[in-house]
Amino acid sequence: MKFIINGQQMTVEADPRTSxxxxxxxxLHLFGAKKGCNQGACGACTVLVDDGERILSCLALAVQYDGxxxxxxxxxxxxxxxxxxxxxxxxxxxxxxxxxxxGQICSALGMIAEWKRGVPSHVTGxxxxxxxSLSSDELRERMSGNLCxxxxxxxxxxxxxxxxxxxx
Amino acid sequence: MTPFTYARAYDVAEAVRxxxxxxTKYLGGGxxxxxxxxxxxxxxxxxxxxxxxxxAIEGRPDGSWLIGCAAKNTAVAEHPVxxxxxxxxxxxxxxxxxxxxxxxxxxxxxxxxxxxCAYFYDDDGSRCNKREPGxxxxxxxxxxxxHAILGGSDQCVATHPSDMCVALSALGAVxxxxxxxxxxxxxxxxxxxxxxxxxxxxxxxLPGELITHVELPxxxxxxxxxYRKVRDRASYAFALVSVAAAISLxxxxxxxxxxxxxxxxxxxxxxxxAEAALKGQRPSVAGFRSAIDAELADxxxxxxxxxxxxxxxxxxxxxxxxxxxxxA
Numbered sequence: 001m002k003f004i005i006n007g008q009q010m011t012v013e014a015d016p017r018t019s020x021x022x023x024x025x026x027x028l029h030l031f032g033a034k035k036g037c038n039q040g041a042c043g044a045c046t047v048l049v050d051d052g053e054r055i056l057s058c059l060a061l062a063v064q065y066d067g068x069x070x071x072x073x074x075x076x077x078x079x080x081x082x083x084x085x086x087x088x089x090x091x092x093x094x095x096x097x098x099x100x101x102x103g104q105i106c107s108a109l110g111m112i113a114e115w116k117r118g119v120p121s122h123v124t125g126x127x128x129x130x131x132x133s134l135s136s137d138e139l140r141e142r143m144s145g146n147l148c149x150x151x152x153x154x155x156x157x158x159x160x161x162x163x164x165x166x167x168x
Numbered sequence: 169m170t171p172f173t174y175a176r177a178y179d180v181a182e183a184v185r186x187x188x189x190x191x192t193k194y195l196g197g198g199x200x201x202x203x204x205x206x207x208x209x210x211x212x213x214x215x216x217x218x219x220x221x222x223x224a225i226e227g228r229p230d231g232s233w234l235i236g237c238a239a240k241n242t243a244v245a246e247h248p249v250x251x252x253x254x255x256x257x258x259x260x261x262x263x264x265x266x267x268x269x270x271x272x273x274x275x276x277x278x279x280x281x282x283x284x285c286a287y288f289y290d291d292d293g294s295r296c297n298k299r300e301p302g303x304x305x306x307x308x309x310x311x312x313x314x315h316a317i318l319g320g321s322d323q324c325v326a327t328h329p330s331d332m333c334v335a336l337s338a339l340g341a342v343x344x345x346x347x348x349x350x351x352x353x354x355x356x357x358x359x360x361x362x363x364x365x366x367x368x369x370x371x372x373x374l375p376g377e378l379i380t381h382v383e384l385p386x387x388x389x390x391x392x393x394x395y396r397k398v399r400d401r402a403s404y405a406f407a408l409v410s411v412a413a414a415i416s417l418x419x420x421x422x423x424x425x426x427x428x429x430x431x432x433x434x435x436x437x438x439x440x441x442a443e444a445a446l447k448g449q450r451p452s453v454a455g456f457r458s459a460i461d462a463e464l465a466d467x468x469x470x471x472x473x474x475x476x477x478x479x480x481x482x483x484x485x486x487x488x489x490x491x492x493x494x495x496a
Contacts, residue, residue: 016174016215019202039203046268056268059199063174064217111267119246122262122403127251144403145266 001066005030006075012062020065021045021057024072032073032102033057036147043146046103046110047072054110056145073102076109085109085163094159096150104146108160111142112167134164169205176217180346180380186216188348188376194218196238196277199269204282209291209299218378219274225250231386234344237276237379241332242267244275254384256393256412260335263397266404276379279333279343279359282370283326284406285315297323298367305367313472314406317464317480319434324367325470327431328360329406334430335395337438338412340385347377356382360435389416389424396487397430398479407431409479411487421450422492427484432467432476439463442484451492453485460484 003010005028012027021038024030024047036044038058045058048071076083085105088094095101115134120127123141132138139157148156174195177183187194193212195201196219204210222236225247233254235244244250245261261270287294287306295304307315307325315325333356341356359371373379384390393414399405410430416423425446429437445459460481467477489495 016172017169038206040199040266040269043266043268053271054268055272056199059197059202059269059272061174061195061198061202061215064195064198064219107268110271114242114267117246119242120251120258120262121267122259124262127255127258127262128248141403142267145268 001063003065003067004069006071014062016061016063018062019058020047020060020062020070023062024057024070030072030074033106034099034103036100036103041147042100042103043107044100044103046107046146048106048110052110052113054107071106073105076105084166085159088159088163088166089156092158092162093152093155095148095152095155100146100148100150104143104148104156107143107146108156108163111139112160112164115142134161136161170208170211170213172205172212173214174217175214176220178220180221180378183216183218183221184346184348184376184378186214187378189214190375192216192376194276194280194378196274196280197240197269197272198277199265199273200277200281207289207291209289218276222381223274233384235275235382235384237274237381239275241265241270241273241275241278244332245270252391254335254339254390254393256338256390256395256414257332257335257384259395260331260397260410260412263395263407263410264331275332275382278330279356279379279382280371281330284329285326286311288326298326298363298370301366301368308470311472312470314408315470315473316434317432317467317469317473317476318429318437319362320468321363321365321367321434323365324363324434326363326367326434327406328433328435330436331395331397331407331410331430333360333436334410334428335412336382336384337436338393338414338426338428339387339390340426342383342385343379344381344383345373345377346380347374349374351380353383356436357438362434387414387424387426390414392416392491393426394487394491396483398483399431409476409483411480411483413484413487413491415488415491417451417492421448422446425488427463427488429463429480429484432480439484441465446488451488451494453489453494456485456488456494457481 034044036042442463
């Protein structure tokens with residue numbers, strides 16, 4: 001199997017039973033994406049595919065993503081240092097133990113792209129609207145696939161809001 | 169997981185050819201199948217990846233819309249025409265799962281997803297007629313708060329988990345199928361089976377038959393529709409009760425209505441009896457209540473889920489009241 005992972009071409013031999021999460025962690029030793037529940041309930045394994053679409057790597061067979069581009073939390077920092085969303089998580093205490101954080105950060109980047117594209121959510125009043133404002137309710141609903149057992153949600157929401165404001 | 173081979177299909181003919189072996193499964197986004205394989209509840213010896221088949225969402229000259237089996241849930245929910253003409257479908261999709269899962273899950277796969285009955289999943293510790301025919305059902309005398317009140321049998325009371333299918337049921341969607349013996353179409357309301365004596369057989373699919381498209385027929389009033397889901401937490405949970413409804417009024421009475429329920433049935437529950445009771449009536453809370461009571465007359469509560477009867481009644485009355493401007 002061939003992938004572009006965090007911008008680098010990689011060739012990996014693996015059994016078809018290997019999940020994308022196990023491929024990243026066990027074969028490539030990229031330990032950013034976490035194995036929380038391994039059944040799609042917690043979001044700790046969230047990674048970005050191709051143009052930044054967020055998926056759950058635990059429910060993805062690696063072989064199904066052969067030829068695709070994968071970005072994990074390790075691929076977000078640039079030469080100038082950490083990604084601004086990573087800095088915002090630090091600034092706002094967007095974590096306590098940190099286990100869910102890589103998934104939260106990847107998920108938030110995917111979420112922002114969906115919101116900018118106009119994807120409606122469960123709490124969107126008018127699903128036909130092309131301009132949906134990213135209210136706190138919208139943000140929380142759109143991030144509901146990422147659990148934080150420490151309960152750092154207020155900090156996570158603040159961090160994402162600060163990043164969205166700063167990116168304007 | 170038990171070992172399997174993996175192949176990608178790039179057109180329907182190739183998929184159907186590869187899918188003929190008895191223990192082959194078609195693979196969409198994998199969000200349910202991969203999990204079931206990891207639990208060894210599903211043990212296919214071969215997977216045919218059909219995510220490379222059509223994901224197009226196309227209007228046809230007769231006003232219907234055709235959705236390719238590989239279209240992702242998010243792509244359907246965000247499509248401008250679906251949002252405008254079939255808002256019940258967009259609402260149902262965004263009420264289900266999480267955004268990550270909706271980005272992976274396909275329309276064809278959503279129709280094939282299996283129940284989340286905890287006894288079905290508990291391969292080592294529980295009896296389940298769906299998993300192992302004739303074994304018995306531990307849900308019937310067990311913790312059955314989440315289970316079905318409609319369409320159950322003495323073999324199985326597992327609910328169908330999909331939100332999307334509830335909207336598709338209300339919209340009268342048609343499932344396009346293809347196999348080695350040809351093409352056919354099946355109304356979505358007849359695609360899923362109630363458990364009866366064979367709870368392991370959940371759809372009318374023939375061995376090797378593939379879902380190629382889902383068709384939304386033209387309905388003049390589908391834009392006047394909504395989906396409401398009641399669950400234990402505000403987001404990312406399966407339904408206790410959900411309601412998909414579309415309605416048209418003419419001169420102050422109900423000209424046509426579509427109503428389907430989720431979270432209460434062993435399949436997406438199109439409420440034909442309630443629809444028949446509503447047609448021609450003037451919209452009123454009393455009328456809505458007696459219509460849904462006609463549907464729920466068949467409901468059978470288990471030890472822990474009798475609350476679903478009341479909850480379904482109230483949710484239907486609320487949704488129909490909203491759509492018709494009647495104050496509940």
